[in-house]
Amino acid sequence: MNEKYPIEEYNIREAKGKDFYKVMVVNTALVGYQYKKDFPWSLIIDVDIKDPSQHFKLPTETESIILNLFEDTLTDIIKGSCSCQYVGRITDNGCRSLYYHIENPKAVHEALQNFITSGLSSHEFEYNISKDEEWKTSEFFFI
Secondary structure, eight states, X not given: OOTTSOXXXXXXXXXXXXXXXXXXXXXXXXXXOSOGGGXXXXXXXXXXXXXXXXXXXXXXXXXXXXXXXXXXXHHHHHHHHSXXXXXXXXXXXXXXXXXXXXSOHHHHHHHHHHHHHHTOOSSOEEEEEEEOTTOGGGGGXXX
């Protein structure tokens, strides 16, 4: 791999309060990343957790395995449609949010729409693609 496509490295962060618990997985290989402008579009995918635990609405152990596989499927679909960088994810309150930066929003939109209409999706999800050359939507991952 080269600097533009660093080998992904992950760090897990947790935040816990009286009424919340968040788990964040961060691709630390992108800390100080110099090629942000090559991936000027933010893609955020929100996946509903089907089987949340009663406490904090995090996924159960079984649901966690299924969500990880679903996330791998979505990542493969995205990477199959254009170059991208996987920033990380946040899991909390009945939802898993996946963060990417991509180079071709039209291709990703088409690929995700095809997946949705295929009926092969194990979970309901929504996504948003927006112009974000400075990666403002995901900068909190690197603080």
